[in-house]
Amino acid sequence: MPVVFEFPRTDFAGRLFIGWTPIRGTARLTDSNDPFERREIILRNAGWQGRLWFADSYADEGASELRLTLPGDGSPVEFWMAGELMMASERYGDAIIEAVDANDFSPLGTQSLMIRVRKDANTMTAFERDRFLSTLGILNGRGFGRFTEIRDMHQNYSNGEAHGNSAFLPWHRAFILDLERELQAIDAEVTLPYWRFDAPAPNVFTRDFMGVNDDVGIVQFNPGHPLENWVTDSQLGILRRMVFDPNNAPSGPISEFETLALGGFGNTYRDFIGLEGNPHGSAHVSFRGFLANIGSAARDPLFFMLHANVDRLWAKWQWLHARHDRARQAAYTPPFFGRVGHNLDDSMWPWNGATFPPRPTLAPGGALAASQVTDLPGPQPTVAQMMDYANVRGGEDLPSGGTLGFWYDDVPYQHEAEDGELLG
Numbered sequence: 001m002p003v004v005f006e007f008p009r010t011d012f013a014g015r016l017f018i019g020w021t022p023i024r025g026t027a028r029l030t031d032s033n034d035p036f037e038r039r040e041i042i043l044r045n046a047g048w049q050g051r052l053w054f055a056d057s058y059a060d061e062g063a064s065e066l067r068l069t070l071p072g073d074g075s076p077v078e079f080w081m082a083g084e085l086m087m088a089s090e091r092y093g094d095a096i097i098e099a100v101d102a103n104d105f106s107p108l109g110t111q112s113l114m115i116r117v118r119k120d121a122n123t124m125t126a127f128e129r130d131r132f133l134s135t136l137g138i139l140n141g142r143g144f145g146r147f148t149e150i151r152d153m154h155q156n157y158s159n160g161e162a163h164g165n166s167a168f169l170p171w172h173r174a175f176i177l178d179l180e181r182e183l184q185a186i187d188a189e190v191t192l193p194y195w196r197f198d199a200p201a202p203n204v205f206t207r208d209f210m211g212v213n214d215d216v217g218i219v220q221f222n223p224g225h226p227l228e229n230w231v232t233d234s235q236l237g238i239l240r241r242m243v244f245d246p247n248n249a250p251s252g253p254i255s256e257f258e259t260l261a262l263g264g265f266g267n268t269y270r271d272f273i274g275l276e277g278n279p280h281g282s283a284h285v286s287f288r289g290f291l292a293n294i295g296s297a298a299r300d301p302l303f304f305m306l307h308a309n310v311d312r313l314w315a316k317w318q319w320l321h322a323r324h325d326r327a328r329q330a331a332y333t334p335p336f337f338g339r340v341g342h343n344l345d346d347s348m349w350p351w352n353g354a355t356f357p358p359r360p361t362l363a364p365g366g367a368l369a370a371s372q373v374t375d376l377p378g379p380q381p382t383v384a385q386m387m388d389y390a391n392v393r394g395g396e397d398l399p400s401g402g403t404l405g406f407w408y409d410d411v412p413y414q415h416e417a418e419d420g421e422l423l424g
Ligand SMILES: [Cu+2]
Pocket: 154, 162, 163, 172
């Protein structure tokens, strides 16, 4: 094909995964014999699921098509693109950039990719659901897999690092990201779905997804389900009994609207962190079994979907109130007495391996899993590194490497300027 695309960051197999954060790409001509030729092309969507928008500069409003003029000398021409909100991919290659001739629309080149974002577990497709479950089952490996270490990171001894203090949200953001990256190392097309605990999720509490209650409180699955041999702490099965009707939302957790509204927790982090009690804690105790206690909660894979929603609420609150800047007290408030692990520049346990008091005496799991999509936050994340997960403050300085590599299907990307004003 005469038009070739290039992007700063692809995985080991040359695959391109993006989200809502704009990335810079280039297109160039490879077949011209005339260095003074200028060929008009159009970039457009040719996929059947994931949809992109394009722009010729970072600051420009995106559109579903973009006209570019490529010089005959083969030098690359820059453009910007991102996934279109709510139009994410289901699988790799269902989003395609196509370059066509601006005059006769003849095809000149394509690039397949995936717009990979976290989705609502209740509305994800059976295909997405089964891939997610299958990676989870592999990670658990009947109790012999890497999941054991992930589970051990969230124990009673983790309490002072992860709960009841400022870094509750950053710590759990890193924790579920660690799990998601482990899943993606097994299948790069998987993301961690979120369970909206304030809305009915009848498709989640089924025998082919997260299982249903039985009489003794062990979750039941269809035969052959990837989680049917789930083992944690040498015990087979997931102890969970719902105390709500699976066709309704649990009655405890306050709604997303109440969580995010100014009349709810308000627009400062100090107040917003109150969500640790309700809805977060209330969602946990909507069940008996593993989820109801800190020391056992992470034995239930539903934990990670519950926490993906807590994290999504934080992400949405950050977007609503422009709260990604570490320099602003309203975006992050360290604790009064500076408990280590909760200040902006503190590295977080267990990824930092710290075992000196007041940290726990052991640090399971090692470094945070790496990503094919980004170098951030590195093996030993700090509290502050969790804040601007989509690089809304980076602008064009960090075209691809500035994100943590995850997005939520309903949380938009919006550039946040120096003064905290929202742009774009
Ligand atoms: Cu927790």
